[in-house]
Amino acid sequence: MSHIMNPNELSLLVVEPSDLQRKIIIKQLKQQGITQVSEAKSIAEAYASAETHPRDLITSAMYFDDGTAIDLLKKVRNNPTIADTPFMLVTSEHRREHLEEFKQSGVIALLPKPFTPDHLATAIDTTIDLLSTDELELEYFDVHEVRVLLVDDSRLARNHIKRVLNNLGLLKITEAADGSEAISLLKGNMYDLVVTDYNMPEVDGKELTKYIRNESEQSHLPVLMVTSESNDTHLANILTEGVTAMCDKPFEPQNVKKILYKILED
Incomplete structure (x- = not known):
C-alpha cells in the first residue's frame, strides 16, 4: 500500500x-x-x-x-x-x-x-x-505483525516516531515512557523490535540495551537507538553496548526505512 x-x-x-x-x-x-x-x-x-x-x-x-x-x-x-x-x-x-x-x-x-x-x-x-504511506515489503515478516516496543520519555517524540513507523506499515506499537517501564513490559511480553531514545532519566537507552542483551529472555532482540547526540566517541561507546543500529533525531522516514530493512531482513 x-x-x-x-x-x-x-x-x-x-x-x-x-x-x-x-x-x-x-x-x-x-x-x-x-x-x-x-x-x-x-x-x-x-x-x-x-x-x-x-x-x-x-x-x-x-x-x-x-x-x-x-x-x-x-x-x-x-x-x-x-x-x-x-x-x-x-x-x-x-x-x-x-x-x-x-x-x-x-x-x-x-x-x-x-x-x-x-x-x-x-x-x-x-x-x-x-x-505518505510507503509500507516496508518484508520477505520474512508480515510488516503488520511486527511487534515494536517504543521507548522515549518525550510524548511528542514518541508521537512523531510512531507516525513514521505507522506509515511504514508497523502498526503494533507498545509505548513506554522510560527504560524502567520498558523493562517491566519486556518481562511479560514478546517483541520483534525495540526503538529507544538514548537520553532518558533513570534507565537510559544504553542501560536498557544492556538489560536486553544480558538479563532478558529476548537477548537477540534488535535495538534501534535514536539519539540527538552528535559526539562520535560517545556514539562509538553506545554501539559497543550491543545496539543493532542507530539513527539521529530528527527521525527521518527514508533513513529509518533503510535501517529497518537491514534490521528485519538480516
Missing part, C-alpha cells in the same frame, strides 16, 4: 519576521514545486493561521518579538486538531542546548540559515515521506 504525495499537493505556512527572508524562502519553495504557501510574521499570527487552516508543514524561524519557535511548536502540539502538523525550524542557531528541545519534540528537520536548495529539498522529501 503506497500513496506518495507530490510537492504541488503540499500546503505550507512560512513563519518568518523578516519580509525579505520570507520572500527568499517562498521563492525557493516555488522552485521545489510548492505553490500553496501562506505567510505569518509573528507567533500569534502563525498560530491563528494554523488553527484556521491546518497545513501539511509549518516552517518557522527561531526568534520573534512575541516569542520563539518553541512557543509556537508547543501551542500547535497542544491543540488536538493540529497537533500532528510537521514542523521545521530554520535557524542560524548552532548551540546544541538551544536545539535539543526541538530535537526532543519531534521536529522533522532543522535547516541552517542561510540554507541551500539541497537542504530544503531534503526537508520537503522528509515531509512527503511523513504524509
